[in-house]
Amino acid sequence: xxxxxxxxxxxxxxxxKQSEILIMxxxxxxxxxxxxxxxxxxxxxxxxxxxxxxxxxxxPGVFKINTDGxxxxxxxxxxxxxxxxxxxxxxxxxxxxxxxxxxxxxxxALAICSALEQGLAMGxxxxxxxxxxxxxxxxxxxxxxxxxxxxxxLVVQQIFQICCNLEFISFVHIPREWNRxxxxxxKWASQFQGNWLLAEDMFG
Numbered sequence: 001x002x003x004x005x006x007x008x009x010x011x012x013x014x015x016x017k018q019s020e021i022l023i024m025x026x027x028x029x030x031x032x033x034x035x036x037x038x039x040x041x042x043x044x045x046x047x048x049x050x051x052x053x054x055x056x057x058x059x060p061g062v063f064k065i066n067t068d069g070x071x072x073x074x075x076x077x078x079x080x081x082x083x084x085x086x087x088x089x090x091x092x093x094x095x096x097x098x099x100x101x102x103x104x105x106x107x108x109a110l111a112i113c114s115a116l117e118q119g120l121a122m123g124x125x126x127x128x129x130x131x132x133x134x135x136x137x138x139x140x141x142x143x144x145x146x147x148x149x150x151x152x153x154l155v156v157q158q159i160f161q162i163c164c165n166l167e168f169i170s171f172v173h174i175p176r177e178w179n180r181x182x183x184x185x186x187k188w189a190s191q192f193q194g195n196w197l198l199a200e201d202m203f204g
Contacts, residue, residue: 055178060087062126062168065115068182069107069133070190077193078102080111081185084119092200093118096185098193108133109155111186112140112171116162122200126168130179137173 058064067082078100084093095118099110112129119127131137136156139145143160145153163169176183188194 055089057085057087057089058128062087062128063092063119063124064128064130065112065119066130066174066179066182067108067111067115068131068179068186069104069109069111070183070186071102071104071107072190074104075101077190078104078107079186079189079191079193080107080114081182081187081189082111082115083181083185084115084122084124091198092122093198094185095197096189097195097197098189103149103152105133105135106149106152106155107186107190108136109139109152109159111182112136113155113159113162116159116169118197118199120162120165125166127166128170128172130172130174132174132176132179132183134173137171140171 055066063084063086065082065084067080069078069080071078077098079096079098081096082094083091085091095114097114099107102110108131112131116127116129139148139152139156140159145156148156
């Protein structure tokens with residue numbers, strides 16, 4: 001696999017195959033484009049990520065998803081983004097979807113739900129889910145939904161239903177600076193109101 005770094009004002013570090021990079025470039029993720037650039041500087045990406053803690057691979061046989069939600073106004077134009085990866089760092093799916101006018105917390109939960117649905121559809125059974133939303137991760141861990149908005153409550157219940165079909169699931173809160181890829185994808189969707197999904201079989 002050719003290692004590349006996605007690097008930009010978003011400070012993304014992400015190992016990608018050449019085919020993934022070409023697809024992302026065609027969608028506008030280039031220098032001076034709607035979302036900051038993809039640089040093809042070769043480096044030991046996996047070593048760099050382990051050193052600065054931005055992304056750690058899951059154990060063998062476990063998949064990891066990173067998600068984020070964005071709302072420009074809270075509520076405002078809103079979108080979700082996420083990436084699902086194997087233990088070797090290969091991206092199996094990447095998505096960026098506009099969802100209309102919604103709150104930030106609702107988007108954070110919907111991003112997790114959408115990523116889990118995609119993972120389950122691909123046959124994943126053991127998943128680590130990382131998000132920079134402390135509020136949503138706490139809801140998922142404690143099940144304390146008494147004060148949650150009804151719409152948010154419904155999405156969280158959907159997440160719990162998906163989890164019943166998994167062998168293993170772990171919800172982990174991470175700092176925003178460790179979640180730059182998903183953050184950039186969500187912001188792209190909320191700003192440019194676009195929708196796309198790249199799945200494993202599209203990478204070639």
